[in-house]
Amino acid sequence: MSKPLHNTPMLDQLEGGPWPSFITGIKRLATDEGKSYQPMMIDLLGQLEHSYQTRKGYWKGGTIGVIGYGGGVIPRFSEVASQFPASKEFHTLRIQPPAGMHYNTALIRQLCDVWEKHGSGLIAFHGQSGDIMFQGTTSDNVQSAFDELNEMGFDLGGAGPAVRTGMSCVGAARCEQSCANEQKVLRTLVNNFLDDMHRPALPYKFKFKVSGCPNDCMNSIERADMAIIGTWRDDMKVDQAEVKTFVSKKSRKYVIDNVISRCPTHALSLNDDDSLAVDNRNCVRCMHCINVMTKALSVGDDKGITVLMGGKRTLKIGDLMGTVIIPFMKLETQADYDRLRGIAEATIEFFAENALEHERTGEMIERIGLVNFLEGIGVDVDPNMISEPRQCSYVRTDTWDEEAEKWFTRKAEQQAAAT
Amino acid sequence: MPPRMPIESGVPDPFQYMHPIMVRNYGAWKHHERPRPGVLCHTSKNGEQIWTIRAGTQRQMDVYTIRKLCDIADQYAEGYVRFTIRSNIEFMVSQESKVAPLIDKLTQEGFPVGGTGPSVSMIAHTQGWLHCDIPGTDASGVVKALMDELYEEFIREDMPNRVHITTSCCQINCGGQGDIAINIQHTKPPKINHDLVANVCERPSVVARCPVAAIRPALVNGKPSLEVDEKKCICCGACYPPCPPMQINDPEHSKLAIWVGGNHSNARSKPSFQKLVAAGIPNNPPRWPEAAAIVKKILRVYKEDARDWERLSDWVARIGWPRFFELTELPFTKFHIDNWRGARRSLNASTHIRF
Numbered sequence: 158m159s160k161p162l163h164n165t166p167m168l169d170q171l172e173g174g175p176w177p178s179f180i181t182g183i184k185r186l187a188t189d190e191g192k193s194y195q196p197m198m199i200d201l202l203g204q205l206e207h208s209y210q211t212r213k214g215y216w217k218g219g220t221i222g223v224i225g226y227g228g229g230v231i232p233r234f235s236e237v238a239s240q241f242p243a244s245k246e247f248h249t250l251r252i253q254p255p256a257g258m259h260y261n262t263a264l265i266r267q268l269c270d271v272w273e274k275h276g277s278g279l280i281a282f283h284g285q286s287g288d289i290m291f292q293g294t295t296s297d298n299v300q301s302a303f304d305e306l307n308e309m310g311f312d313l314g315g316a317g318p319a320v321r322t323g324m325s326c327v328g329a330a331r332c333e334q335s336c337a338n339e340q341k342v343l344r345t346l347v348n349n350f351l352d353d354m355h356r357p358a359l360p361y362k363f364k365f366k367v368s369g370c371p372n373d374c375m376n377s378i379e380r381a382d383m384a385i386i387g388t389w390r391d392d393m394k395v396d397q398a399e400v401k402t403f404v405s406k407k408s409r410k411y412v413i414d415n416v417i418s419r420c421p422t423h424a425l426s427l428n429d430d431d432s433l434a435v436d437n438r439n440c441v442r443c444m445h446c447i448n449v450m451t452k453a454l455s456v457g458d459d460k461g462i463t464v465l466m467g468g469k470r471t472l473k474i475g476d477l478m479g480t481v482i483i484p485f486m487k488l489e490t491q492a493d494y495d496r497l498r499g500i501a502e503a504t505i506e507f508f509a510e511n512a513l514e515h516e517r518t519g520e521m522i523e524r525i526g527l528v529n530f531l532e533g534i535g536v537d538v539d540p541n542m543i544s545e546p547r548q549c550s551y552v553r554t555d556t557w558d559e560e561a562e563k564w565f566t567r568k569a570e571q572q573a574a575a576t
Numbered sequence: 577m578p579p580r581m582p583i584e585s586g587v588p589d590p591f592q593y594m595h596p597i598m599v600r601n602y603g604a605w606k607h608h609e610r611p612r613p614g615v616l617c618h619t620s621k622n623g624e625q626i627w628t629i630r631a632g633t634q635r636q637m638d639v640y641t642i643r644k645l646c647d648i649a650d651q652y653a654e655g656y657v658r659f660t661i662r663s664n665i666e667f668m669v670s671q672e673s674k675v676a677p678l679i680d681k682l683t684q685e686g687f688p689v690g691g692t693g694p695s696v697s698m699i700a701h702t703q704g705w706l707h708c709d710i711p712g713t714d715a716s717g718v719v720k721a722l723m724d725e726l727y728e729e730f731i732r733e734d735m736p737n738r739v740h741i742t743t744s745c746c747q748i749n750c751g752g753q754g755d756i757a758i759n760i761q762h763t764k765p766p767k768i769n770h771d772l773v774a775n776v777c778e779r780p781s782v783v784a785r786c787p788v789a790a791i792r793p794a795l796v797n798g799k800p801s802l803e804v805d806e807k808k809c810i811c812c813g814a815c816y817p818p819c820p821p822m823q824i825n826d827p828e829h830s831k832l833a834i835w836v837g838g839n840h841s842n843a844r845s846k847p848s849f850q851k852l853v854a855a856g857i858p859n860n861p862p863r864w865p866e867a868a869a870i871v872k873k874i875l876r877v878y879k880e881d882a883r884d885w886e887r888l889s890d891w892v893a894r895i896g897w898p899r900f901f902e903l904t905e906l907p908f909t910k911f912h913i914d915n916w917r918g919a920r921r922s923l924n925a926s927t928h929i930r931f
Contacts, residue, residue, distance in 0.1 A: 259656070
């Protein structure tokens with residue numbers, strides 16, 4: 158062996174136990190005789206053990222990128238390179254996966270080959286950002302690794318104050334609850350903003366996430382600046398024969414306790430003949446009953462999306478959920494997709510011009526008020542945007558009549574369009 | 577020769593890598609069942625079926641592990657996989673007869689099959705000491721240690737409803753919301769290296785970054801630097817990323833905190849953020865036993881006391897927070913009472929009290 162392994166008594170304790178061990182995997186790379194990454198992985202284990210011993214991290218950032226882009230590579234330089242010189246540079250490439258994270262084995266093997274040749278041999282499927290994380294390479298190899306991945310049809314994701322890599326659920330590819338063409342929504346949105354992704358110049362990050370139904374498996378309301386969630390506006394579908402089968406199999410008590418009484422708007426009732434009555438006007442599309450009775454109940458046919466904006470985690474003012482901006486829109490024709498893209502463009506343009514440095518969309522909305530934001534992006538107010546109206550009387554209402562007139566005009570237009 | 581310019585291709589088209597049954601039945605699925613933990617069976621309106629076998633991975637995978645998964649996919653499945661948001665791998669097959677041999681092979685190779693339905697799925701994973709520039713703890717190690725302890729809950733479907741656990745190595749909280757979240761909680765203000773601040777940090781941005789306006793420019797030993805009003809400081813660490821000389825991580829005083837009740841789904845109740853239930857937990861590598869014990873205790877009580885389909889947040893909403901602290905035997909302290917903006921919404925303004 159060209160270079161001895163460091164003693165790693167703490168990391169060794171992460172090799173036991175039934176769950177697959179990342180330490181065993183890294184050790185495999187560190188003992189891979191003759192491979193270019195072997196010395197790097199030996200010292201990586203050394204530095205990681207040092208972190209475990211001292212309870213501190215030892216990576217610092219820097220400026221590393223590929224030609225033509227301003228972001229997408231996460232530079233890491235070791236602060237303890239004198240002890241662990243072979244891993245002094247350990248940069249990550251964030252690469253955007255196929256929408257919905259579908260792969261065939263030929264593709265994955267090809268990705269492995271690239272990273273065996275140009276990198277550390279360590280890949281994370283996937284980072285919290287939704288990227289494939291090609292973890293660990295030298296400054297010299299970043300460009301060659303990227304070039305090869307890029308030629309395969311893969312592109313860097315976002316980092317820094319930029320449009321970030323998005324995520325969409327498995328959706329229509331394998332889920333009956335899907336109400337949208339998730340991969341198309343994701344690709345329509347993200348691929349429209351590649352300049353804002355690859356050349357970070359926004360106030361702060363901007364994330365799109367797409368979930369096909371209100372179960373929101375992509376955590377979009379809590380984590381995305383712009384969340385697109387599939388929904389439907391006609392009646393949910395009930396197969397009464399399957400309802401009866403379910404009741405006879407699971408018992409009336411089970412159905413009452415786990416379905417009927419769990420409906421948040423009391424829109425369900427079990428009839429005397431064990432069929433189900435649904436008050437569709439008061440159904441809020443929460444998905445619970447459909448999740449429980451997967452064969453008997455399903456989403457409706459008049460599908461579309463709800464758009465929420467402003468979700469984010471703690472920094473700086475505290476956690477914020479997304480807020481409904483578009484209660485419902487159809488997403489079928491090219492014109493529909495163009496409209497969605499237009500909303501995203503207006504939002505990012507407004508964000509770029511009005512957010513403070515390091516301020517997320519949700520924080521900007523909090524600072525300037527939802528109404529100013531809506532006016533900025535050209536969206537009309539809608540009662541679906543709120544949980545309840547204003548409680549405090551401290552507000553100027555001089556232009557009440559004009560605003561009321563707008564509402565009545567809009568309602569009349571909607572009615573005319575519907576007939 | 578001019579340099580090669582990137583092809584700005586963005587998100588790749590997934591259909592080229594998708595199982596043919598999923599391509600054929602795109603948007604035409606009818607219903608699904610879970611024949612056993614770790615297995616989903618979807619039926620399409622065209623009558624076709626597809627079986628999905630879900631297995632846990634370590635997320636940070638060496639190419640040998642990844643190729644082993646590919647070998648399994650080629651030999652026991654049909655060469656198509658996908659990953660879930662929680663780093664589980666899914667193998668799709670067209671015939672039920674392939675399910676059992678695939679499960680056997682995965683189990684034999686050390687990949688647990690599970691993570692479906694009311695189970696404890698894989699823990700949402702951040703980077704930690706392995707790769708992050710600001711971590712207070714490791715991520716992969718915490719996850720490995722905890723998943724070893726929760727292995728049985730992953731491969732079974734014994735919980736009242738699904739349990740999503742997350743970890744985060746700093747208070748930025750890349751792990752996001754979870755039914756249970758194990759996050760770093762710093763307890764001491766940053767230690768400032770005044771010799772470096774002027775050269776490394778853009779001071780006005782650092783001042784602006786502080787959520788409580790506790791940082792101000794100052795001359796220290798004749799050099800421009802920054803100082804922290806330690807009485808105002810909430811030890812969040814927001815100043816550390818833009819100004820590494822303001823070291824927030826401390827081997828002793830960077831603790832772990834546990835939060836519960838985060839839920840991103842709209843099912844039943846609206847989505848909810850997680851709430852603090854325990855703090856001051858030692859950041860104790862390599863297996864973090866103190867944090868693991870509290871997580872297991874919360875899970876045990878939830879499993880015993882919650883009703884079917886109640887997520888952790890639904891369960892606490894029904895039984896109330898006093899009962900949660902009673903059942904989990906966690907201390908209730910002044911730190912549980914929120915004082916951040918909008919905090920009055922979290923106070924009990926009623927006589928609704930359980931006795």
